[in-house]
Amino acid sequence: MSISHPIATAATVYTAGLLDTSAPLLLRYADGRTRELPVALWASAWHPADDGLLDRCTGPTLDVGCGPGRLTVALAARGVPVLGVDITPDVVQLARDRGALVLARSVFDRLPGTGRWATALLADGNLGIGGDPLTLLRRLAVLLSPRGVALVELDPPDVPGRAVRVRLEHAGQVSGWFAWAHVNPAGIGLLAAHSGLTVTERWSDHHRWFVALSRQAAPAAAEAEAKSEARGQRAGSRQARLLRSARHPAPADCWRQTRDSANRCEKETAHDPS
Numbered sequence: 001m002s003i004s005h006p007i008a009t010a011a012t013v014y015t016a017g018l019l020d021t022s023a024p025l026l027l028r029y030a031d032g033r034t035r036e037l038p039v040a041l042w043a044s045a046w047h048p049a050d051d052g053l054l055d056r057c058t059g060p061t062l063d064v065g066c067g068p069g070r071l072t073v074a075l076a077a078r079g080v081p082v083l084g085v086d087i088t089p090d091v092v093q094l095a096r097d098r099g100a101l102v103l104a105r106s107v108f109d110r111l112p113g114t115g116r117w118a119t120a121l122l123a124d125g126n127l128g129i130g131g132d133p134l135t136l137l138r139r140l141a142v143l144l145s146p147r148g149v150a151l152v153e154l155d156p157p158d159v160p161g162r163a164v165r166v167r168l169e170h171a172g173q174v175s176g177w178f179a180w181a182h183v184n185p186a187g188i189g190l191l192a193a194h195s196g197l198t199v200t201e202r203w204s205d206h207h208r209w210f211v212a213l214s215r216q217a218a219p220a221a222a223e224a225e226a227k228s229e230a231r232g233q234r235a236g237s238r239q240a241r242l243l244r245s246a247r248h249p250a251p252a253d254c255w256r257q258t259r260d261s262a263n264r265c266e267k268e269t270a271h272d273p274s
């Protein structure tokens with residue numbers, strides 16, 4: 001079936017959505033459903049739930065997927081040493097124009113301060129970057145100092161944890177499909193435990209959900225978290241069914257398996273769903 005829109009890069013559609021908020025920036029799933037992305041929040045200077053994140057950044061902080069730099073700028077204003085990192089060049093420029101110190105680079109590329117960051121921020125659902133949260137959390141564990149903490153914003157509890165294929169749409173522009181992932185509060189502990197991290201704190205604020213993940217926490221805490229999630233899985237959540245249905249029970253395989261399913265789903269629905 002032919003596609004009626006020319007395909008743009010995700011970076012182009014994302015940047016257009018940030019610069020022109022008169023039209024919604026939509027995330028479209030392979031099954032045709034859409035979700036409006038909160039670009040007004042990303043382009044803003046502050047959200048009330050940001051303070052909980054900012055208050056917990058106590059040392060040199062890496063703002064991963066900093067976008068136009070809302071949190072990077074706010075941390076610098078508090079006197080916290082902070083570096084943003086983002087792969088979208090025009091958005092990096094927006095952040096720099098606001099005074100943020102930002103590297104135009106992927107979080108998976110070589111970064112300064114590897115193994116020495118006190119805090120790594122993954123705000124605004126950025127745990128979805130790359131569609132493989134286990135790999136991303138393991139990368140954060142490498143970037144953090146031995147006493148470092150990752151502050152991670154999760155999807156809401158009612159969003160099923162899973163790997164997905166998505167594309168961006170804005171004012172008639174459509175991107176190609178790319179991998180993303182949703183991780184909710186029920187699913188983070190097990191992923192963290194398999195990344196060398198432990199959930200040391202959970203909080204929610206203004207309908208946003210967060211965890212602090214520590215590199216240096218008692219192994220007992222990791223075990224308790226994993227056991228509690230295993231109990232939840234036995235109770236039959238959708239995320240648990242995905243985990244159980246994996247041939248190999250390690251989370252990496254589970255996420256890859258669900259991503260493969262999403263790829264298959266995309267091939268099966270290879271049409272313009274709009």
Ligand SMILES: C[S@@+](CC[C@H](N)C(=O)[O-])C[C@H]1O[C@@H](n2cnc3c(N)ncnc32)[C@H](O)[C@@H]1O
Nearest residue numbers: 042065066067068070086087088106107124129
């Ligand atoms: C949900 S938006 C983040 C919004 C941002 N936190 C803010 O305050 O506006 C996701 C961001 O992740 C960036 N991104 C995607 N893949 C990345 C990667 N591999 N490394 C670094 N940044 C990435 C995108 O360019 C985008 O700016």
